Amino acid sequence: MKKIPRLGSQKKVGWVKALWLFVLNVHLLIGTPQSKDPKHLQSTGKSPEDQIVERLASLGARVFRQSGRVVEVNLNGTKVADGDLRLLAEFPEIIDLSLEHTQVGDDGMIYLGPLQKLEWLNLYRTRLGDIGLKHLKALKSLQHLPVGRTNVTDAGLIYLESMSQLVYLGLRGNKVTDAGLRHLQKLTNLTGLHLGETKVTDAGLRYLQPMTKLKNLWLHNTVISDKGIPDLANLKSLEQLEIYETMITDEGVKQLQAALPQCRIVRQVE
Numbered sequence: 001m002k003k004i005p006r007l008g009s010q011k012k013v014g015w016v017k018a019l020w021l022f023v024l025n026v027h028l029l030i031g032t033p034q035s036k037d038p039k040h041l042q043s044t045g046k047s048p049e050d051q052i053v054e055r056l057a058s059l060g061a062r063v064f065r066q067s068g069r070v071v072e073v074n075l076n077g078t079k080v081a082d083g084d085l086r087l088l089a090e091f092p093e094i095i096d097l098s099l100e101h102t103q104v105g106d107d108g109m110i111y112l113g114p115l116q117k118l119e120w121l122n123l124y125r126t127r128l129g130d131i132g133l134k135h136l137k138a139l140k141s142l143q144h145l146p147v148g149r150t151n152v153t154d155a156g157l158i159y160l161e162s163m164s165q166l167v168y169l170g171l172r173g174n175k176v177t178d179a180g181l182r183h184l185q186k187l188t189n190l191t192g193l194h195l196g197e198t199k200v201t202d203a204g205l206r207y208l209q210p211m212t213k214l215k216n217l218w219l220h221n222t223v224i225s226d227k228g229i230p231d232l233a234n235l236k237s238l239e240q241l242e243i244y245e246t247m248i249t250d251e252g253v254k255q256l257q258a259a260l261p262q263c264r265i266v267r268q269v270e
Contacts, residue, residue, distance in 0.1 A: 048090065049070070049090060049091070052087050052090050052091075053070065055084075055087060056073065056075075056084075056087060059075065059078050059079065059080050059084060060075065060077070060078035060079070060080075061073055061074060061075045061078065061080070062074040069091075069093040070091040070093060070094060071093055071094060071095050071096065072094065072095065072096040072097075073088065073091070073094060073096075073097050073098070074096075074098045075097075075098065075099050075102060076098050076099070076100040076101055076102070076122070077100070077101045077102065078102060079102075079103070080099065080102050080103075080104060081103060081104065081108075082104055082105060082107040082108030082111075083107075083108075084108075085104065085108040085111040085112065086111040088111060088112065088114075088115060089111060089113075089114040089115075091115075092114055092115060092116065092117065093117055094115050094117065094118055095117050095118060095119045095120065095141075096118075096119065096120040097112075097115070097118060097120070097121050097122070098120075098121075098122035099121075099122060099123055099126055100122045100123070100124045100125055100126070100146075101124070101125045101126070102125075102126055103126070103127055104123075104126050104127060104128070105126065105127030105128055105129065105132060105151075106127075106128065106129050106131045106132035106135070108132075109128070109132040109135035109136055110135055112135070112136070112139065113135070113138050113139075115139065116139070116140065116141060117141050118139050118141055118142055119141055119142060119143045119144065120142075120143065120144040121136070121139070121142055121144070121145055122144075122146050123145070123146065123147045123150060124146045124147065124148050124149060124150070124170065124172075125148070125149045125150070126147075126150055127150070127151065128147055128150040128151060128152060129150070129151040129152060129153075129156065130151070130152060130153055130155045130156025130159070131156070132152075132156075133147070133152060133156040133157070133159040133160060134156075134159045136159070136163075137159055137162060137163065140165065141165070142163065142165065142166065143165060143166060143167045143168065144166075144167065144168040145163075145166055145168065145169050145170065146168070146169075146170035146194070147169075147170060147171065147174070148170045148171055148172030148173050148174060148194060149172060149173040149174070150174060151174075152171065152174050152175075152176070153174065153175045153176065153180070154175075154176060154177055154179045154180030154183075155180075157176070157180040157181075157183040157184060158183045160183060160184065160187065161183050161184075161186050161187075162186075163187065164186055164187060164188065164189060165189060166187050166189060166190060167189055167190060167191050167192065168190065168191065168192040168193075169184070169187065169190060169192070169193055169194070170192075170194040171193075171194055171195055171198060172194045172195070172196045172197055172198070172218065173196070173197040173198070174198055175198075175199065176195070176198040176199060176200065177198070177199040177200060177201075177204070178199075178200055178201055178203050178204030178207070181195075181200060181204040181207040181208070182207050184207060184208075184211075185207050185210050186210070187211065188210050188211060188212065188213065189213060190211050190213065190214055191213050191214060191215045191216065192214075192215065192216040192217075193208070193211070193214060193216070193217055193218070194218040195217070195218055195219055195222065196218040196219060196220040196221055196222070196242065197220070197221040197222070198222060199222075200219070200222055200224070201222070201223055201224065201228075202223075202224055202225055202227040202228035202231070205224070205228045205231035205232060206231055208231065208235065209231065209234060209235075211235070212236075212237060213237055214235055214237055214238060215237055215238060215239040215240070216238075216239065216240045216241075217232075217235065217238060217240075217241050217242070218242045219241070219242065219243050219246060220242045220243060220244045220245050220246065220266075220269075221244075221245040221246070222245075222246055223246070223247055224243065224246045224247065224248060225246070225247035225248060225249075225252070226247070226248055226249055226251070226252035226255075228248075229248070229252050229255050229256055229259075232256060232260075233255070233256060233259035233260060235260070236260070238260055238262075238263045239262060239263055239264065240263065240264045240265075240266065241256070241260070241263055241264070241265050241266065242266040243265065243266065243267060244266060244267050244268050244269055245269075253265060253267065
């Protein structure tokens with residue numbers, strides 16, 4: 001006669017099976033720790049590139065292709081982590097990467113080295129710090145670098161000295177002072193510089209004088225005053241200057257407008 005297992009044994013077998021199935025499903029959904037590395041992609045019939053695109057999409061990314069190649073990845077506001085950025089190494093054609101309002105920081109910047117065609121890197125409101133800027137020095141094609149509301153300070157700006165190809169640098173809301181602006185003097189190709197809500201003063205404006213191509217300058221919510229008018233008036237290429245919530249007076253604005261007739265001076269939040 002067939003032996004009937006005890007009820008307790010049946011419960012145990014059922015519990016173990018359920019646990020095994022749960023673990024299996026988890027591995028199928030998110031992969032093993034190794035599978036986060038592109039070298040450990042599963043054989044699914046899809047190309048490695050398509051598998052990585054799916055991984056990025058699962059993080060909330062928007063991926064854009066041109067002529068079949070991934071050229072833009074937008075991860076704004078997603079839960080992407082530093083380690084996830086290693087996936088991007090498989091897309092050397094990327095020219096635009098946006099990581100705004102995410103938790104990525106210095107460690108993640110290490111994985112961006114292979115992106116030698118990257119022109120736009122949005123790191124606004126991330127955990128980026130001074131060391132992270134050091135890792136970005138290798139990106140020779142980078143032109144647009146918004147790093148406002150991050151942990152970047154004067155100490156990190158020294159790593160930007162060699163990035164003369166930059167045309168836009170955003171430092172809004174960072175702990176940047178006049179001392180940090182000294183490191184930006186070699187960025188003579190800048191057409192846009194955002195210094196709003198920083199600690200810069202009139203004394204630091206002299207470091208902007210080599211920027212003869214500067215068209216847009218944000219100085220709102222700073223202590224810039226009429227003492228800085230002469231240095232601002234020398235920036236003859238300026239087309240827009242935002243100085244609301246500063247100490248510049250009506251008379252100072254008149255002087256600026258006379259010196260820079262082509263410049264739109266913004267004195268109120270728009």
